[in-house]
Structures are given as structure tokens and as C-alpha cells.
Amino acid sequence: MIGKTYKTMLGDRELSIETGRLAKLVSGSVTLRYGDTMLLVTAQAREEKSTLDFLPLTVEFEERHYAVGKIPGSFHRREGRPGEKAILSARITDRQIRPLFPKGYRHETQVIITVISADQQNLPDVLGPIGASAALSISDIPWNGPTACVRVGQLDGQFVLNPTTDQLERSSLDLVVAGTRDAVMMVEAGAQGASEEDLVAAIEFAHAGMQGVIDLIETMRAELGQEKFNFLADGDLSTDLVPEVAEAARAAGLRDALLTVKKKDRSARTKAVRDAVIAARVPDADAEGAAEQTLALKAAFGKAEKQELRRLILEDDLRADGRNSRTVRPIWIEARPLPRAHGSAIFTRGETQVLGVATLGTERDNLLVDDLTTDENDKFLLHYNFPPYSTGEVKRMGGQSRREIGHGNLAKRAIRAVLPTFEEFPYVIRLVGEVLESNGSSSMATVCAGTLALMDAGVPIKAPVAGVAMGLVIEGERYRVLTDILGLEDALGDMDFKVCGTAEGVTALQMDIKVGGITPQIMREALAQAREGRLHILGKMAEVLAAPRAELSPTAPRIVSLKVNPELIGKVIGPGGKQIRELEAMGAQVTVEEDGTVRIFSADGSAAEAVRTRIESITREAKVGEEFDGTVVKTAPFGAFVNLYPGQDGMLHISQMSEERLGAVEDVLNVGDKLRVKIAAIDDRGKIDLIRPELEGKIPPREPRAPRPGGDRGGRPPRRD
Structure with a gap:
């Protein structure tokens, strides 16, 4: 069977959605293509109603390594559990489609997004929600779509719809927006201190840009859509x-x-x-x-x-704890509560409390990120932990939940914007947010606690970052935006809008809507009120730590950097790594880069300096005319080999040892003798000829060594004219 294909322009590239050719037994199935990135998206629901009292919806985002021509690196050479990028991509789709299932719908529903081709330029995370919207729209599953999802970047002050990976690397904004025909439903962004008005403009740009995709899916539904099956909501007495x-x-x-x-x-x-x-x-x-x-x-x-x-x-204008809509809960902060951690802080806002802990490490501690869009080493890690005791509950503890990964990623994006570059501060940084109490907005408390822990460790961040969660209650034309929401207000309200930033602008935001969407006016009001709350929180943080400490924490390890001639890297490493093992035995870790950058990492400053001195000695390049107090390390019939400094010997010819003719080297020198020598010449192989300074001018100089056959001509004989 040949399927039917629908096409539209999305940004400056064509988006095509095909159905009826692949996975035809499922209720809704589409194949989406954008550039050379292709996704197979399916939607299926059980016929039987679930006994659960909530919507049992699952969204899976499956990355296949064959999509980029790679064999998985696992022991079994097959894909394992989803990585963080896949989990975050699944959450984007889930947050877009979940609010639009009918009230009372309780059939177990599964959306599976499989990346079957990835060109590593057109990112699949924002294409998955489009595929899910199309698959649900043409299926028999009750759903009040369609929706669409796009990404917005900003290059040279201009918004770009669905930027490529290369463009995104140069962009000052990474904004993902999902919405219906009339309203915005979900927003997620990382920015370099963007203004609130610029963010609203970018969101409006995104909403306008997705309309063609919504048109396309509505056409598909009109032509191919199945009749939605009837479901029975519980008879609610x-x-x-x-x-x-x-x-x-x-x-x-x-x-x-x-x-x-x-x-x-x-x-x-x-x-x-x-x-x-x-x-x-x-x-x-x-x-x-x-x-x-x-x-x-x-x-x-x-x-x-x-x-x-x-x-x-x-x-x-009264809330569950007696506050009005604009009031932030009471805040108390303690810096450096942990004596041995490199940096730590406790941030408490009302009944939400997070312990932030910063740890500084070497390049060996970085995280290898290996997904379908990138293959790099991440030098900034942020882990968010949400134990059951934080809400006074007893639950089974296992691996990190999708919620923990999502909240941690939001905090990471917020703080990453103010970190120094690795060249400026050559440490791998790990932040951990331990949620000790949770009654709303623990991810935003993690941003505050993490920022304070970094400053406590002495990390030279560009500016402090704080976060605040905004809520919304809307009934018809009436609405009220809430600052610093409680857990109860999150559950019973209509919006969860998290905003992070410095005093100058926004670095990250995430918005989820439980109603059909919100207008730009409500979004502007929420952002303005969030700025007011953020500045209040930053003021409280500044009362404890206004800026990074001038010195690294006394428990933090020190990194000493130096540059050596790239051609001498082999000397630092040594045969089979012997030299570098000897260096590390002195009490430090040593990393060597191809450009000759050497970094020495040690908790003991004196050990780091000792290793530095040794490396400088190993990689020192001798110069003609330099004098040394050397030690004879070997004798031969033609002369003595004298060690000038670690790793470098020179040869003192027998003719340069005495004014008188010698019968044997041992007549004047033996192994272990010390003497003053001077470099007379260095040949093209780096071999050093020595003389004794006190005999210079008293004995004839030695003839220079003959050059290697062929010089630099690869062994060919010199040309004869």
C-alpha cells in the first residue's frame, strides 16, 4: 500500500508527514521528515477502561543508533534505557498533548516516537510533538487537538524558526513553544539574560510560525481521520x-x-x-x-x-497560607553548612528547602554525552534529587525519575548561562540539589541553592541566578497570577510557570498549562510579576553571599595550568605512560591536551607546584650558550654524557675535556662527577654538544657533527648542481 504524504514549509525547510505506509495496524501512525531527520510516531489506546483515577498516558522517545550510522557502544551492542536527552524529548511531547484529552478519559494510551534517521542538524525533539499531534488527530483516540511545536533561536537580534544545530550553537536563545490554533500551551527556554519583552515577542513569533503545521494536520484529520471511539466517564455521584x-x-x-x-x-x-x-x-x-x-x-x-x-x-486575593498573590514566602539561607564540600548552601523558602552542593573536578570527571544529536563531553553536571521524605511520604526508591531529570535540566539551563568558560575556569563542575522539604517550587529552590553553592566554592559566575514559580487561577474573564506557588496551588491551579534569571534578564523558563492555553497579555503579566519576585529573592541571597568568594574553598582542589611545546608531549607522557604515572605518584592528576596544554589537579597546592616544576624541567628546551652544573651519567671512549636537567643529557667530547690530549675519559671524569658545562651546539636531531666554559678559547672547538643523510629530504642524497 502506498501512503499519502502532506507537506508544508516550516521555517526555510519542508516538513512532510506521511501516513498509510508504515505501522498500519496501530490506531494512528505517521512518518515525519524534516531535512534528513525522520521519525515514526504511533498512537494506540486500550479498548478497556483503566481502573486508575487519572489519565494513564505514556510517551516514549526511542533513539536508534542506526539513525546516524552508529553501532551502540553497550556490552550487548543494542540500545539500552533512554538517556536524559530522550527523556526530556518525551516530556516535551507529553506536556503538549496531555491537557487536551477529554475530562474523564481513562483509557491507557501510549505514544511512541522512534527516531529512524537523524541528520544531526534538524533536531528531533520538537518534531516528536508534531508527529504525536498528527497521529492522535487521525486516530480513533478521543483528543482535542491538533497542536504543533517549534523551536526559536536568535541570531544577530533576529528570530529564527527551527534553527539548525549549527545555528543553535551561535544563538543567544533556545526557546521551544507548543500551542493550539489560538493559544500557547507549553514553553521551555534557555537564554543569555533575555528581557521579558523579548521572550514574549519570541513566543508570539513561534505561535505564528506553527500555524502552517496546524493547518496541515487539520487537513489530514479532515481527509483521513477516524471516528473517535466513545468512552464512558465515571458516573460521579x-x-x-x-x-x-x-x-x-x-x-x-x-x-x-x-x-x-x-x-x-x-x-x-x-x-x-x-x-x-x-x-x-x-x-x-x-x-x-x-x-x-x-x-x-x-x-x-x-x-x-x-x-x-x-x-x-x-x-x-487570599491564598492557602494567607499570602496575597504577589508575596514570596519567608526565606532563610545558610552558606557553607557542609565543612568538607567544596561549596554548599541551604536555601529555604517557606516549607521548601534544598541543600545545594558544588564539587569541582578534572576533565576526567566530565560526562560523555552520546545521543543522536551530539557526541561531546559535558563539563557541567546538575543532579536534582527528590527523596520521598521531602514530602513526608514513604515510597519505593529506585533510579532517577523523569520528573527529577526534567527539573534538574531546567535548573541546569538556568545556571549554565552564568558559568565561566572552561578556559577561564578549567574545572568540571557538579551541582547537586538535595530536596529536603518540598511544598512547591523545589526546582526553583535548586537554582537558588545551586547558585549559592557555586559562589561559596569560589566559582567566578557572571551573576547570581534565582528562580521563582508562578501560578494562575482563571475563571472565564477573571484571572489572577500567583507568585511563588505552593504545592496545593500547583495541583488546584491552571498554570505552572517557572522563571529563572539574573537581575538583568531571564536565563531559563518553563511553562505548563492545564487549560486550553493563555494569551500574550497573561504571559506578559506573569513574566513581569516573576521579575518582581526574582529580584526580591536575589536581594535575600545577596544578604548572605553577594558575589563569589574571592578565593576557592580551602577544601577545593587546585588546578595549575601550563603550556608546553606540542612536540614535547611525548616527554610528559613517557613510554607507555611511565612518566605521567611517576608525576601522578607525586600527588596530583595530570591531563595533557594535543595543543600542549597541561593541567595539574591536586588537593595539595605544594604537590601541584612540585609536579609543575618537574614538567617544566622535563619539557625545557635547551639553548646554545646556556650553562649548567651537570652530572656525568655515562662515559664512552669518545666522551662523557652529562645530565643537564631531568630528561636532558648532553655529550662532552673527549677533545673538550682538557688542554692536554687524554688517553681515556676516565683520566679526568667518572660517572657521578659534577662539573660546569656550556651548550656549544644542537644538531638537527636535538643532540647537544657541550664544552667546559673555563676551557673555551684555550682549546680548538670541535668540528660540528655531520648532518643526517639527506637533511630534511626524507633520506634522499643532497642535490648536486
Whole structure:
């Protein structure tokens, strides 16, 4: 069967989407091509309804090494678990499509994105969401799309739609935007201190640029789309109970309970109100039907609680902990709480607390990144840990979750913008954000704690970075933007908008919308309010550490750098690495680059200097006329070999040892004797001829050594004219 192909221009390149040729047994299947990057995207849902009380949606992003003509480097030579880049790419798609499934839809649904060709210029992460939108739109799965996703770069002050990898390396902005026909749904960005107005302009540029893709998918749906299957939402008996329960809850003190500052106290007081409401309606918990009635009342109370909280915010500008919409929770900070870490800080905002820890390492500690778009060594690592105790829960602990990877990546993008270059500060940097308490915005607290830990370690960052999470409650035309949201406000609100930056501009942002999208006006207001909150937090950070410490932490290792002649690298390494092993035995790590840069890394400054001195000695280049106090290391019938400095000997010919003719070298010199010598000549092979300075002018100079046969002509005899 020959499939049908749809095409449109996206930026300055053609985007094509084909369906009906590959993976035809699945509900929705498309093959997407952009340049020589190709993705196969499928969407499938189970016929049976899940018993879970949430949408069981999974999005998988599968990178195949054959897409770039590579064999996997694993032991079994096959792809393993997804890497961080693949997980982040899957999250972009998930965040775009999840809000548009119908309310009450509970069928297990799976979207699989497989990268089958990658030209390493057209990035597949923003193409996956387009493929998912197309596959869902033509499938029989209920979904309220279509959507589209694009990337925006900025070169020479001009926005570029879907920049190539080469363009992105030169771009001051990396912005990913997903949206529907009328609104923006998801934003993720890294920037070099962009202004809020520039970001809004870039988002509007992206939204305009994706309209052709939405047109294309709507055409596909109109021509090929299947009829959506019917699904049954749970018969919700609690809905009819909400007005009655809400009135009873307000009478029992729900408002005061919701305005309790502390999370545990608020939960306890709210639960007491709920229990009182239920007890009044179900006096006998063991009676027939009491269990079902109790469940319905609990569900109704949850809805009433959400309604009351949103009403308080919209009408009274009061939030769950008593703050108004623009207030940041109380902040306290401690620098260097860990005595042995290279840099550390505790950042606490309300009931969210993160321990930031910085560790400085050598190039040997860098991370090899090997995915379909890059093959490089990452010299900045940021790891975000979210243990169950941070929320007062007990959960099974395993590997890093997708959430942890996503939050860590956002914090990493925020801080990377202010790091010095590796040439300026030749350390591999690892930051760890240990979330100790979490009640909203732990990723933003990680940005603050990480920045403070870097400054505590003495890393010369360009400027401090802080982050704040913004929320939104919207009902029709009424809305209110919230600064520094709680976990409860994240769950019951309509937006999670995280903004990071310096006092000058934004370095990273991430926005997720639970409603159909937001307007540019709301986005402008949220960014302006986020700037106000960010400056407040930066002010609190400056009260503890206004700038990086002038000196590296006393526990941080020192790196000494020097430059040697690239032709002498072999001397530093030695045969089979012997010399470098001897150097490292002196108490330091040594790395050597092809351009002759040598870096010495040691926790002991004196050991680093000793290794430096040794390397300088090993790679020292002798010059004619230099004098040395040498030591005889070997004798031969024609002369003595004298060590000038480590790794360098010269030959003192027997004719240059005495004014009188000698019968044997040993008449005047023996191994171990010390004497003053001077370099008389260095031949084209680097061999050194020595003389004794006190005999210079008293004995005839030795004839220069004959040049190698052929000179520099590769062994051919000299030309005779």
C-alpha cells in the first residue's frame, strides 16, 4: 500500500508527514521528515477502561543508533534505557498533548516516537510533538487537538524558526513553544539574560510560525481521520453533592482551615472539617451503603475545597497560607553548612528547602554525552534529587525519575548561562540539589541553592541566578497570577510557570498549562510579576553571599595550568605512560591536551607546584650558550654524557675535556662527577654538544657533527648542481 504524504514549509525547510505506509495496524501512525531527520510516531489506546483515577498516558522517545550510522557502544551492542536527552524529548511531547484529552478519559494510551534517521542538524525533539499531534488527530483516540511545536533561536537580534544545530550553537536563545490554533500551551527556554519583552515577542513569533503545521494536520484529520471511539466517564455521584457539602464545609470553618500557614496544620484542620461534614451525614459508618456514601462525600469535599480555594484567590486575593498573590514566602539561607564540600548552601523558602552542593573536578570527571544529536563531553553536571521524605511520604526508591531529570535540566539551563568558560575556569563542575522539604517550587529552590553553592566554592559566575514559580487561577474573564506557588496551588491551579534569571534578564523558563492555553497579555503579566519576585529573592541571597568568594574553598582542589611545546608531549607522557604515572605518584592528576596544554589537579597546592616544576624541567628546551652544573651519567671512549636537567643529557667530547690530549675519559671524569658545562651546539636531531666554559678559547672547538643523510629530504642524497 502506498501512503499519502502532506507537506508544508516550516521555517526555510519542508516538513512532510506521511501516513498509510508504515505501522498500519496501530490506531494512528505517521512518518515525519524534516531535512534528513525522520521519525515514526504511533498512537494506540486500550479498548478497556483503566481502573486508575487519572489519565494513564505514556510517551516514549526511542533513539536508534542506526539513525546516524552508529553501532551502540553497550556490552550487548543494542540500545539500552533512554538517556536524559530522550527523556526530556518525551516530556516535551507529553506536556503538549496531555491537557487536551477529554475530562474523564481513562483509557491507557501510549505514544511512541522512534527516531529512524537523524541528520544531526534538524533536531528531533520538537518534531516528536508534531508527529504525536498528527497521529492522535487521525486516530480513533478521543483528543482535542491538533497542536504543533517549534523551536526559536536568535541570531544577530533576529528570530529564527527551527534553527539548525549549527545555528543553535551561535544563538543567544533556545526557546521551544507548543500551542493550539489560538493559544500557547507549553514553553521551555534557555537564554543569555533575555528581557521579558523579548521572550514574549519570541513566543508570539513561534505561535505564528506553527500555524502552517496546524493547518496541515487539520487537513489530514479532515481527509483521513477516524471516528473517535466513545468512552464512558465515571458516573460521579459526588457532583450533585458539591453545593450541599460546600455550604456545610464553609459553616464548619473551611475558609480558616485553608488559610492556615503550615502545610501539616492546614491538612489536619482541613481533614477535621471534612470528617465533621461526613459524620453529620453518615452517623453510622458500619451501616449498609455507608462506605459508598462516604467515598462520594469525600470526593464532593475535594471539589468544594478546590472551589473555595479558587474563590478566595480570585475574589479576596487570599491564598492557602494567607499570602496575597504577589508575596514570596519567608526565606532563610545558610552558606557553607557542609565543612568538607567544596561549596554548599541551604536555601529555604517557606516549607521548601534544598541543600545545594558544588564539587569541582578534572576533565576526567566530565560526562560523555552520546545521543543522536551530539557526541561531546559535558563539563557541567546538575543532579536534582527528590527523596520521598521531602514530602513526608514513604515510597519505593529506585533510579532517577523523569520528573527529577526534567527539573534538574531546567535548573541546569538556568545556571549554565552564568558559568565561566572552561578556559577561564578549567574545572568540571557538579551541582547537586538535595530536596529536603518540598511544598512547591523545589526546582526553583535548586537554582537558588545551586547558585549559592557555586559562589561559596569560589566559582567566578557572571551573576547570581534565582528562580521563582508562578501560578494562575482563571475563571472565564477573571484571572489572577500567583507568585511563588505552593504545592496545593500547583495541583488546584491552571498554570505552572517557572522563571529563572539574573537581575538583568531571564536565563531559563518553563511553562505548563492545564487549560486550553493563555494569551500574550497573561504571559506578559506573569513574566513581569516573576521579575518582581526574582529580584526580591536575589536581594535575600545577596544578604548572605553577594558575589563569589574571592578565593576557592580551602577544601577545593587546585588546578595549575601550563603550556608546553606540542612536540614535547611525548616527554610528559613517557613510554607507555611511565612518566605521567611517576608525576601522578607525586600527588596530583595530570591531563595533557594535543595543543600542549597541561593541567595539574591536586588537593595539595605544594604537590601541584612540585609536579609543575618537574614538567617544566622535563619539557625545557635547551639553548646554545646556556650553562649548567651537570652530572656525568655515562662515559664512552669518545666522551662523557652529562645530565643537564631531568630528561636532558648532553655529550662532552673527549677533545673538550682538557688542554692536554687524554688517553681515556676516565683520566679526568667518572660517572657521578659534577662539573660546569656550556651548550656549544644542537644538531638537527636535538643532540647537544657541550664544552667546559673555563676551557673555551684555550682549546680548538670541535668540528660540528655531520648532518643526517639527506637533511630534511626524507633520506634522499643532497642535490648536486
